[in-house]
Structures are given as structure tokens and as C-alpha cells.
Amino acid sequence: MTGPSPGGVGSGFLPGADRTVTPAAADIALPVAGRKLLTHPDAGFPRVADLPADTAWVPVGTLDGVPAWAVEVADAEALPGRWRSWRGIAAELPEPLATLAGRALAVVTWRRTHRWCGACRAELADVPGETARRCPDCELYVPMQLSAAVLVAITRPGRAGGPDELLLVRHAYGPTGLWALVAGFVEAGESLEAAAHREVSEEVGLAIDRPTYFGSQPWAMSGPGTLLAGFTATAADPHAEPVVDAKELTQARWFPLDALPAELPPTYSISRWLIDAVAARARS
Ligand SMILES: [Zn+2]
Incomplete structure (x- = not known):
């Protein structure tokens, strides 16, 4: 894929x-x-x-x-x-x-x-035709809910006329050797775009211009129903350097798009599709 x-x-x-x-x-x-x-x-x-x-x-x-x-x-x-x-x-x-x-x-x-009613503890029953259950006693409706998360491919203009640069990060948990994108779960009451701004600010201390939607991917590696939404964005200040949140990240670095590291996310992930798309844009 x-x-x-x-x-x-x-x-x-x-x-x-x-x-x-x-x-x-x-x-x-x-x-x-x-x-x-x-x-x-x-x-x-x-x-x-x-x-x-x-x-x-x-x-x-x-x-x-x-x-x-x-x-x-x-x-x-x-x-x-x-x-x-x-x-x-x-x-x-x-x-x-x-x-x-x-x-x-x-x-x-x-x-x-999701076997039992969270309100009254009765055993839930399947709702015909839906991936959902309902409580026979108190009518609580329990659909299979998705967790939305955003990923952001942040670029800035290249130094001295060189190719644009992409911000990649290394995480403190999971596959720590990979150079990945800033990412995080969307909070209730938050838009995807607002989550993109917040995660970038929290994880690397940068401000970005308006994020542009790229695509999405259901992701079965974490949790029962995670939906990843990918965005591209440019750094609001082309001279700003990332400041990592040490709880989540170990490193954050700008890479020229013609000199990306080898340790990138797998080819079946939207992280990689985003990185490849941004790199292809720089070549054209
Ligand atoms: Zn109930």
C-alpha cells in the first residue's frame, strides 16, 4: 500500500x-x-x-x-x-x-x-444492524466509539536556497528508533485542526500556519478504534527551532527533504504517506 x-x-x-x-x-x-x-x-x-x-x-x-x-x-x-x-x-x-x-x-x-451497562450494570444486548449495544433495563445506547488522532507534517523553507525542511521527532515510547511525525489524540470538544495546533505546540513548542487536510487511516495498532487524520502545515516562524516535551519525545529535528533519515515509519502507515508526499512535492 x-x-x-x-x-x-x-x-x-x-x-x-x-x-x-x-x-x-x-x-x-x-x-x-x-x-x-x-x-x-x-x-x-x-x-x-x-x-x-x-x-x-x-x-x-x-x-x-x-x-x-x-x-x-x-x-x-x-x-x-x-x-x-x-x-x-x-x-x-x-x-x-x-x-x-x-x-x-x-x-x-x-x-x-463493553459487555455491561456503565450506568446500571445490566448485561448489554446487541442492537440489530449496528455495531452497538443497548441496555435492556435503562436504555443506555453504547455504540462502538472511535478515538481520533492527528498527525502533522510540518515544513519550513530550506536554508540558503536548499530544499524545504521537514520536522521529524523521536518518541520516548513505542518504536523509539523511528523518526516520526508530531501526533496526538483529539480531545472532546476540539476540532481536528485545533488538535493539530495544540499537539504541535505541546510536543515541540512551535506555532504552525493553518493545517491542510491530507487524508486518514483507520489504525488498528492502538486501542479498539483509532482513526488517524493527517495534515500538512508550515512553521509560522521559519527560524523557530523545536523545543521537545521530554515526557513524550526524545528528539525533534529539521531534515532537508532531500536528506531524510532511513528510519522512517512503515510504508503501510499514513505517517509515511505524508512524509513521502511532502518529499515528492519538494522534488517536483
Ligand atoms: Zn443500564
Whole structure:
């Protein structure tokens, strides 16, 4: 995958929660154990017929019109095959399969962690046709919620007529060796653009001009439903240097766009699509 998914109605994967149809033998099966999914050496994922007949399937959508079903498996050992993380799937399988895997992981994780009513403690019931549950006693509606996060590719004009420069940071947690983009979760009551301004200010102490929307990506690595929104922006003061927030970052540095470091985010991530797009813009 080299860029944002084109999306659009009818293309590749469509999320869904249709419980009016019964799983068929040739439908796509997505067994989930913890944070791993069972894959198939040829077809990407197994088929419904590959699992026991009494499996409690949960609908997650369709892939090119074929229904896909997920199930939480308590014991991965009981189902032989190759269990893989979303990271491994996203890195090696074609895009619609990675998105489908991320959706299955999100739905199964959400169902496991949203079983009881948070207001009255009754057991929640599935809402037909939706990825949502409702309390039979107090009517509390519990949809699967998304966490939005923003990433910002900040550039400034090059020194002495050289190519523009991109700000890259190294994080104190996670893959600490990677040079990544400033990023953070959107707070309730905040727009995506306001979150971009705030995260840049908090993490590297810089002000940016109005951020420009680039694209988005559902991200299955963190939390049950994270949606990443990417932006480009230019530094408000071309001479300002970053001041890192040591709680989150270890380094922040301007790199000329023709001399980016080798340790960049993986090619299946919107971080990388943003970096590649900004670098391509500098070359044209
Ligand atoms: Zn309730």
C-alpha cells in the first residue's frame, strides 16, 4: 500500500453489522485471539467452513461483496495455523485485507470490553444492524466509539536556497528508533485542526500556519478504534527551532527533504504517506 485508501461505495471492504444473514461456508472468517488474527497461507484469511459449525460469528462487513465474520477465540492453540499481529498483516497483505483485519480486531476488542451497562450494570444486548449495544433495563445506547488522532507534517523553507525542511521527532515510547511525525489524540470538544495546533505546540513548542487536510487511516495498532487524520502545515516562524516535551519525545529535528533519515515509519502507515508526499512535492 502506497497511499490513502481510495474508499468510496462498492470498493473493496465495506464495514457492516448485518445479522439478518447466516454465515455461509465460503464467507471470510476472522478468528481473533487477543491482538492476533488467524491467517491463511493462500487466501489471506480462512473461510467459515474451516471453523466449527457452532462458532458464534459476529458480522464485520463485506469484502468485494463477500460477507466477513469475526469471532473471539479464547485459546489460539485450539486453532492451528499462523496467528499474526495487525502490524504483520498490514505490512504483508494487500490493503483491503489489512483494513478488514483492523475492523475485526476493533469489533472483537470492543465487544469484549463493553459487555455491561456503565450506568446500571445490566448485561448489554446487541442492537440489530449496528455495531452497538443497548441496555435492556435503562436504555443506555453504547455504540462502538472511535478515538481520533492527528498527525502533522510540518515544513519550513530550506536554508540558503536548499530544499524545504521537514520536522521529524523521536518518541520516548513505542518504536523509539523511528523518526516520526508530531501526533496526538483529539480531545472532546476540539476540532481536528485545533488538535493539530495544540499537539504541535505541546510536543515541540512551535506555532504552525493553518493545517491542510491530507487524508486518514483507520489504525488498528492502538486501542479498539483509532482513526488517524493527517495534515500538512508550515512553521509560522521559519527560524523557530523545536523545543521537545521530554515526557513524550526524545528528539525533534529539521531534515532537508532531500536528506531524510532511513528510519522512517512503515510504508503501510499514513505517517509515511505524508512524509513521502511532502518529499515528492519538494522534488517536483
Ligand atoms: Zn443500564
